[in-house]
Amino acid sequence: MSGNKEIEIEEYLSQIWTLLDPSEQELVKDSTLIKHFKKNELIYRENEDPKFLMCIFKGKVKIYKEGIGGRNQIMRLMSPVQYFGYRAYFANEAYVTEAAAFECSTIAMIPMEIIEELIMKNNALAMFFIRELATDLGESDERTVNLTQKHIRGRLADSLIFLLEKYGTEADGCTINIYLAREDLANLSNMTTSNAIRTLSSFCSEGILTVDGRRLKILDETKLRKINKFG
Amino acid sequence: MSGNKEIEIEEYLSQIWTLLDPSEQELVKDSTLIKHFKKNELIYRENEDPKFLMCIFKGKVKIYKEGIGGRNQIMRLMSPVQYFGYRAYFANEAYVTEAAAFECSTIAMIPMEIIEELIMKNNALAMFFIRELATDLGESDERTVNLTQKHIRGRLADSLIFLLEKYGTEADGCTINIYLAREDLANLSNMTTSNAIRTLSSFCSEGILTVDGRRLKILDETKLRKINKFG
DNA sequence: AGAGAAATATGTTATAAAGCACAAATATAA
DNA sequence: TTATATTTGTGCTTTATAACATATTTCTCT
Numbered sequence: 001m002s003g004n005k006e007i008e009i010e011e012y013l014s015q016i017w018t019l020l021d022p023s024e025q026e027l028v029k030d031s032t033l034i035k036h037f038k039k040n041e042l043i044y045r046e047n048e049d050p051k052f053l054m055c056i057f058k059g060k061v062k063i064y065k066e067g068i069g070g071r072n073q074i075m076r077l078m079s080p081v082q083y084f085g086y087r088a089y090f091a092n093e094a095y096v097t098e099a100a101a102f103e104c105s106t107i108a109m110i111p112m113e114i115i116e117e118l119i120m121k122n123n124a125l126a127m128f129f130i131r132e133l134a135t136d137l138g139e140s141d142e143r144t145v146n147l148t149q150k151h152i153r154g155r156l157a158d159s160l161i162f163l164l165e166k167y168g169t170e171a172d173g174c175t176i177n178i179y180l181a182r183e184d185l186a187n188l189s190n191m192t193t194s195n196a197i198r199t200l201s202s203f204c205s206e207g208i209l210t211v212d213g214r215r216l217k218i219l220d221e222t223k224l225r226k227i228n229k230f231g
Numbered sequence: 232m233s234g235n236k237e238i239e240i241e242e243y244l245s246q247i248w249t250l251l252d253p254s255e256q257e258l259v260k261d262s263t264l265i266k267h268f269k270k271n272e273l274i275y276r277e278n279e280d281p282k283f284l285m286c287i288f289k290g291k292v293k294i295y296k297e298g299i300g301g302r303n304q305i306m307r308l309m310s311p312v313q314y315f316g317y318r319a320y321f322a323n324e325a326y327v328t329e330a331a332a333f334e335c336s337t338i339a340m341i342p343m344e345i346i347e348e349l350i351m352k353n354n355a356l357a358m359f360f361i362r363e364l365a366t367d368l369g370e371s372d373e374r375t376v377n378l379t380q381k382h383i384r385g386r387l388a389d390s391l392i393f394l395l396e397k398y399g400t401e402a403d404g405c406t407i408n409i410y411l412a413r414e415d416l417a418n419l420s421n422m423t424t425s426n427a428i429r430t431l432s433s434f435c436s437e438g439i440l441t442v443d444g445r446r447l448k449i450l451d452e453t454k455l456r457k458i459n460k461f462g
Numbered sequence: 463a464g465a466g467a468a469a470t471a472t473g474t475t476a477t478a479a480a481g482c483a484c485a486a487a488t489a490t491a492a
Numbered sequence: 493t494t495a496t497a498t499t500t501g502t503g504c505t506t507t508a509t510a511a512c513a514t515a516t517t518t519c520t521c522t
Contacts, residue, residue, distance in 0.1 A: 073379060087365045088369065127351070127357065129361050131321055133365055134319075135324075138319065138324060140372065141327055144296075145296050147375065147378075148379055149421075151508070193469090194511085197470060198471085382478070423479075425480085425500095425501085428501060429502080
């Protein structure tokens, strides 16, 4: 088990692993916890104190914010091997978002005290986090305009393309490789569940995609991109 | 002039200045440009390559994104002494936003190559940027939900409180210390100009504030906060 | 397998906010 | 100054989207 853990960590933490010297690697290895989360299980909640840098080894995670009247807004989606859960610690805040697993997921938890300590000595690691945060902030700016200014069809199209690019397709080359409830699709696209359902079936009858439960098969990506861009 | 410049830089760059050793300070001092921008002048534009870390010494700056049909979305507002313009460089991207001066402004421009070089050696400086970015990202998440889920009155109330907290008041203790066009107020609050005007005059007749051109006098902050929170 | 719960689907109604038109006031420039 | 453009203010209309109601299908658990 511990031997197994080592292999996992080295293999999966690749992005930051290569930035660490052997003694730093040792420190991280010894303090990393591997946790498993069941489908729909909460990973962290709003107002909680951030304690870990999390790295998703397996599965899919949503980071969302509770909105008004129970309407959640999904802010970011994570896939292997991405890092999350550290922002609030750096900002010296409690979490302003929540995270939950879409499906059974394996997540490495590295104590933020360790990370902070390493950053103070290791500039390449510091630069890694600067880059991550800078990229996320840019995406967030882009997203804000999408969510506030586009109409429903454009917002849903945007989400579908995002999912397609983020999680890819199954062997058939067109079924999006993540199965979201209509409610999650709505929360991602800033609309009500019924409008997500309605708009999805419009796209169906327009030959843009087919729906089989939660499996979404994109038939006409060009058309989808056109809707995303123009309206 | 050069002696004058030195004093300005030391005084104004205080936040990062104290993190630098004498030789680093020298390097920054020698490479910093001080630029003046007129009212409404563009500071950088979308798709341009980021070259400078900017620090606003005097004035007020908006960072915004061109949206659909010419509807801009103001993402952030800057006041002395804040840093901006560096995110895209760290993310290795062109600018996704534009920046313009609300009023006559003085801005220090430090080449990003210098900053990057310093970060690689100076961990406290790296940590400063990590904190800045982490804070901005948290605010952005918060903002997204505000802009997408609140109704017009709540969004405008939110903007007014934000302006009040960010720029403070004049000597009278209630006139917001920034004068925005209705259009800017609209772009800040994700609404059309006519709705900003309309809602503002509603607030007027409800005794929440008085309007004198672009001077906004907040009479009932409690009520405004209530609208921001609930409806 | 069957009961209950949850998710999906679809039609109808209500409403918030945009769009448009135009007037008045203010700023800018010749 | 006068002339022109820009900004602000108001009323009316239209439209996008939420809210509601109600089936129907699909999951979940005993």
